[in-house]
Amino acid sequence: MELEERARDTADNCIACTSCIAACPVTKANPEYKGPKLVGPAHSRMHFSDPSDYEDTLMLCSNCKNCDITCPNGVSVSTLNMLERAKYLQEHPEAHRPEDEMLSHSFKMANMLNSIPFGKQIANLGMTIGEATGMMGVMGIAPERKTPRFAATYFRDMFKNIKQPASDKKVLFFPGCYIDTNDPEVGVAFVQVMNENGYEVLMDNRFVCCGSPLVVGGYIDEARQHADTNVAVIQEYASRNIPVIACCTSCSLMLKNEYTELFAQSEMKEAAQNVWDAFEFLAKLDAEGKLKKVAANSSHKFIYHAPCHLRAQGVGLPAFDLLKSAGLNIVNADAGCCGMSGSYGFHKDNYETSMKVGKDLFDAINSDNYHKVVCDCGTCRMQIEHGTDTKSVHPIQILAKCYKKS
Amino acid sequence: MVKDKATVVVVGGGATGVGILRDLSMRGIDALLIEKLDMVNGASSRYHGLLHSGARYAVRDQEAARECIEENTILRRIGKSCVEATTGMFVQVEGDDPDFVDPWLQGCKDSGISTRELSKEEALRLEPNLSRKLKVAYEVPDGAIDGFRMSWQNLQSAAHYGGRYKTYTEIIAVNVENAAVKSIKVRDNVTKEEYEIECEILVNAAGPWAGKVAELAGLECNVSPSKGTLIAFNQRISNRVVNRLRKPSNGDIFVPHGSITILGTSSITVPDPEDTTTSWEEVEDLMKTGEGVFERLRDYRILRVFAGSRPLYVPKGAEGGRNASRGFVTIDHEKEDGLKGMMTICGGKFTTYRLMAEKFCDVLAPKLNNTAKCRTAEENLVPEVPEADKKAARQYFPAYGVNLAATRLGVEKFGEVVKTLKEEPESREVLCECENVTMAEIKRIASEPTSHSVADVRRRTRLGMGTCQGNYCAIRSAAVANKLFKDKLAESSDSLSDMKNFLQARWKGITPVMAGKTLREAEMTRGMYELLFNVNGGRRG
Numbered sequence: 001m002e003l004e005e006r007a008r009d010t011a012d013n014c015i016a017c018t019s020c021i022a023a024c025p026v027t028k029a030n031p032e033y034k035g036p037k038l039v040g041p042a043h044s045r046m047h048f049s050d051p052s053d054y055e056d057t058l059m060l061c062s063n064c065k066n067c068d069i070t071c072p073n074g075v076s077v078s079t080l081n082m083l084e085r086a087k088y089l090q091e092h093p094e095a096h097r098p099e100d101e102m103l104s105h106s107f108k109m110a111n112m113l114n115s116i117p118f119g120k121q122i123a124n125l126g127m128t129i130g131e132a133t134g135m136m137g138v139m140g141i142a143p144e145r146k147t148p149r150f151a152a153t154y155f156r157d158m159f160k161n162i163k164q165p166a167s168d169k170k171v172l173f174f175p176g177c178y179i180d181t182n183d184p185e186v187g188v189a190f191v192q193v194m195n196e197n198g199y200e201v202l203m204d205n206r207f208v209c210c211g212s213p214l215v216v217g218g219y220i221d222e223a224r225q226h227a228d229t230n231v232a233v234i235q236e237y238a239s240r241n242i243p244v245i246a247c248c249t250s251c252s253l254m255l256k257n258e259y260t261e262l263f264a265q266s267e268m269k270e271a272a273q274n275v276w277d278a279f280e281f282l283a284k285l286d287a288e289g290k291l292k293k294v295a296a297n298s299s300h301k302f303i304y305h306a307p308c309h310l311r312a313q314g315v316g317l318p319a320f321d322l323l324k325s326a327g328l329n330i331v332n333a334d335a336g337c338c339g340m341s342g343s344y345g346f347h348k349d350n351y352e353t354s355m356k357v358g359k360d361l362f363d364a365i366n367s368d369n370y371h372k373v374v375c376d377c378g379t380c381r382m383q384i385e386h387g388t389d390t391k392s393v394h395p396i397q398i399l400a401k402c403y404k405k406s
Numbered sequence: 407m408v409k410d411k412a413t414v415v416v417v418g419g420g421a422t423g424v425g426i427l428r429d430l431s432m433r434g435i436d437a438l439l440i441e442k443l444d445m446v447n448g449a450s451s452r453y454h455g456l457l458h459s460g461a462r463y464a465v466r467d468q469e470a471a472r473e474c475i476e477e478n479t480i481l482r483r484i485g486k487s488c489v490e491a492t493t494g495m496f497v498q499v500e501g502d503d504p505d506f507v508d509p510w511l512q513g514c515k516d517s518g519i520s521t522r523e524l525s526k527e528e529a530l531r532l533e534p535n536l537s538r539k540l541k542v543a544y545e546v547p548d549g550a551i552d553g554f555r556m557s558w559q560n561l562q563s564a565a566h567y568g569g570r571y572k573t574y575t576e577i578i579a580v581n582v583e584n585a586a587v588k589s590i591k592v593r594d595n596v597t598k599e600e601y602e603i604e605c606e607i608l609v610n611a612a613g614p615w616a617g618k619v620a621e622l623a624g625l626e627c628n629v630s631p632s633k634g635t636l637i638a639f640n641q642r643i644s645n646r647v648v649n650r651l652r653k654p655s656n657g658d659i660f661v662p663h664g665s666i667t668i669l670g671t672s673s674i675t676v677p678d679p680e681d682t683t684t685s686w687e688e689v690e691d692l693m694k695t696g697e698g699v700f701e702r703l704r705d706y707r708i709l710r711v712f713a714g715s716r717p718l719y720v721p722k723g724a725e726g727g728r729n730a731s732r733g734f735v736t737i738d739h740e741k742e743d744g745l746k747g748m749m750t751i752c753g754g755k756f757t758t759y760r761l762m763a764e765k766f767c768d769v770l771a772p773k774l775n776n777t778a779k780c781r782t783a784e785e786n787l788v789p790e791v792p793e794a795d796k797k798a799a800r801q802y803f804p805a806y807g808v809n810l811a812a813t814r815l816g817v818e819k820f821g822e823v824v825k826t827l828k829e830e831p832e833s834r835e836v837l838c839e840c841e842n843v844t845m846a847e848i849k850r851i852a853s854e855p856t857s858h859s860v861a862d863v864r865r866r867t868r869l870g871m872g873t874c875q876g877n878y879c880a881i882r883s884a885a886v887a888n889k890l891f892k893d894k895l896a897e898s899s900d901s902l903s904d905m906k907n908f909l910q911a912r913w914k915g916i917t918p919v920m921a922g923k924t925l926r927e928a929e930m931t932r933g934m935y936e937l938l939f940n941v942n943g944g945r946r947g
Contacts, residue, residue, distance in 0.1 A: 004702070009705065009706075011640075011641065012640050012641060012705075012706060012707035012923055013707075013923055013926075014873060015873075015874065015877075015923075015926050015927045015930045016839065016840060016873055016874035016877060016878060016927070016930075017930055018878075034836075037839070038836075038839055041873070042839055042840055042842075042872075042873065043806060044641075045640065045641050045642070045665040045666075045840075045872070045873065046664075046665050046806060046807065046810075046842065053806045053807065053808060053809050053810075054806055055806040073926065
């Protein structure tokens with residue numbers, strides 16, 4: 001059912017204070033971009049009378065959501081930007097970049113490859129050849145980047161072989177595309193941590209991509225279908241009191257906030273109550289005294305990068321807090337956006353901006369001899385490893401290791 | 407001292423006056439229009455900007471309805487750069503009188519106004535914000551018309567045929583010799599200089615001020631200024647004009663304009679046409695009725711509230727206010743009062759301004775032995791900016807808004823602005839971010855001889871008329887103003903005072919609605935100007 005409060009109405013809350021422009025990493029890196037205020041709230045007032053007349057720099061928004069975080073008046077700035085972008089691309093299909101289709105629909109490719117013998121290996125080889133021969137640039141992908149390789153075994157298949165102790169306490173895992181098909185070890189670590197705490201982890205193969213890459217690519221109608229599919233599953237588990245947990249902060253933000261902002265459906269708002277970020281959930285267990293004691297005995301020094309999409313959830317920095325109180329030698333980089341913002345940094349045209357945005361973070365990481373960067377987001381980790389020589393890891397992997405050691 | 411002369415002097419720079427100036431000029435009659443302040447500062451901009459289809463008058467006044475639909479059709483054709491051809495809806499919600507529908511439909515039919523019944527589903531699909539209590543909806547050919555643009559485009563057209571105009575020029579006396587107007591005395595409200603203008607015919611087109619102008623010639627003209635209060639909302643609530651299908655009353659018209667929506671209007675008889683004050687009570691009254699049509703009206707942000715005076719002409723013994731005729735009268739003072747060389751036009755509606763001018767000039771022209779036919783309906787007000795020019799301009803425009811700027815500026819000035827944008831990249835700076843007005847456009851308009859203050863520039867560019875109501879553009883445009891017209895500021899001696907006047911005028915419309923979202927913005931403005939910039943020069947201790 002349509003909600004009364006809709007993101008597109010929040011433009012009325014804008015007092016034009018310009019905080020969002022001051023906080024926007026893209027505006028700072030690329031003066032071509034007119035900034036979130038002009039593209040979202042201001043523009044959404046204007047185009048009504050004249051759908052042909054668009055601000056085309058709205059394509060430069062990375063949807064990192066720092067504007068939403070900073071807005072003192074509750075304007076869903078980035079969501080307004082995305083709704084504007086979707087309309088713009090519907091009216092002007094020629095403004096689509098050639099790589100949009102692929103970057104927004106990588107889940108299709110991943111699913112297809114899993115059904116072909118050696119499909120993933122062949123695709124990975126193709127990427128290696130593509131990178132070496134400059135084909136990526138031709139396709140619109142930043143040639144400087146290493147394209148993420150498909151895992152030999154996806155998490156969905158690994159999961160079938162994980163032996164878990166049965167428990168009455170269950171959680172449903174939303175792996176998200178990147179963990180499922182590129183970085184399944186994060187999923188394995190999540191299962192270990194939950195098992196240690198007496199939870200049994202469930203999977204449901206009806207889940208589809210959260211839709212975040214579809215939204216930034218302007219495929220808003222497809223994203224709506226994904227939202228409806230996922231929300232129905234979440235609701236089903238909610239009725240059985242089984243929470244849904246994601247380890248990818250972009251996925252969890254999508255499920256928790258963005259569905260409701262974009263599509264204003266009461267089902268989405270209700271479903272969001274049952275979705276947790278992994279460390280948000282663990283922090284809650286900790287607060288209730290239900291988290292299994294953990295101690296980090298590492299002599300290494302770590303640095304934490306908080307993904308923008310975690311900060312946009314307004315749940316603090318639960319992974320950082322938990323690891324620190326476990327005794328890990330870890331500092332908060334506090335250096336803003338990494339510049340990757342999902343698929344944004346992969347676009348050839350965005351590469352320069354993406355790297356400029358990330359510079360503060362790279363400098364913070366390079367300022368000391370850190371063993372590893374700890375970060376909840378997969379694409380942030382890719383950017384960090386691209387922009388620095390330091391390896392990165394999901395905090396759940398560190399936690400799993402700590403439990404294993406003790 | 408006689409400093410100027412014209413065959414006809416028209417007093418009043420509203421829709422009526424500019425219409426007459428254009429009409430006379432096209433007939434080849436030498437005419438000069440004078441206006442005591444900036445153009446279009448009275449009722450011609452202080453109304454809801456509805457281009458009537460006539461449907462509102464279909465039951466009570468079919469002559470007015472017929473005039474409206476004819477003029478509506480003409481203006482859509484000749485005024486493409488000031489008319490937004492939106493169409494309109496007449497709606498009834500639960501509780502409205504269903505017996506009003508049939509006579510209304512019949513009235514529309516008899517007046518030649520097309521109507522199309524919309525199913526509830528279709529109406530809600532077209533206008534999703536309409537009340538779920540919607541019962542019936544009809545589509546009519548209403549539209550929106552921008553009073554500022556329409557008037558300036560009439561002036562531009564008149565100038566093309568030799569018509570002249572002077573702003574900030576106020577009539578202060580009429581010199582009569584041998585029962586005939588010989589000249590008028592005027593005051594330049596910028597320089598305070600007083601001088602005479604010789605003329606053969608004086609046209610009193612001063613709208614609600616017509617009674618005062620008539621008095622200068624020792625005549626009586628019974629104008630009853632009727633104040634109408636209107637609310638401007640921050641966004642387009644609907645994409646079409648939305649009327650309540652019932653006996654015309656307060657607060658039953660919503661008109662979308664560019665980025666905003668205007669809800670109006672009230673009808674209060676006031677003694678003084680200068681009275682454009684508004685109150686919370688009037689706003690409440692409009693909101694209560696308005697939320698019948700748009701249930702969530704109170705969630706939408708109000709930008710400001712404003713009022714204008716309708717120039718209702720009341721023959722002796724007749725009724726004023728809402729029931730006064732919206733028709734107009736031509737008074738030939740030679741016939742009525744034995745004063746040769748003076749005519750008054752009074753009453754009427756914005757939508758029929760052209761027709762009023764035509765009928766008026768049909769009486770005036772023969773007095774000057776001019777037999778030319780009216781041609782105002784045959785020719786576009788201004789040439790349209792070609793699509794190719796707009797397309798080429800897009801690369802220099804810093805953001806969206808090319809089409810709006812093109813309709814505001816017209817071919818010539820648009821070309822100049824685009825040239826400036828191209829050659830001076832710093833002029834691409836957007837001074838007004840809410841309405842998307844560039845430094846280049848502001849500089850161009852500020853350089854016009856009629857621009858004496860930032861407020862004058864505002865009326866022609868929409869500077870400061872959007873979400874933040876001058877918060878950011880006031881300080882920015884003050885810097886431009888200081889450079890460009892510090893020598894000719896009208897109401898103040900320096901650009902700081904001009905900036906304060908500009909903001910004060912914005913605040914006038916905000917104060918009665920200073921609550922909720924509007925209050926937050928006002929606090930932002932106050933914080934910036936009073937605290938951060940200390941514009942009022944407060945000192946410690």
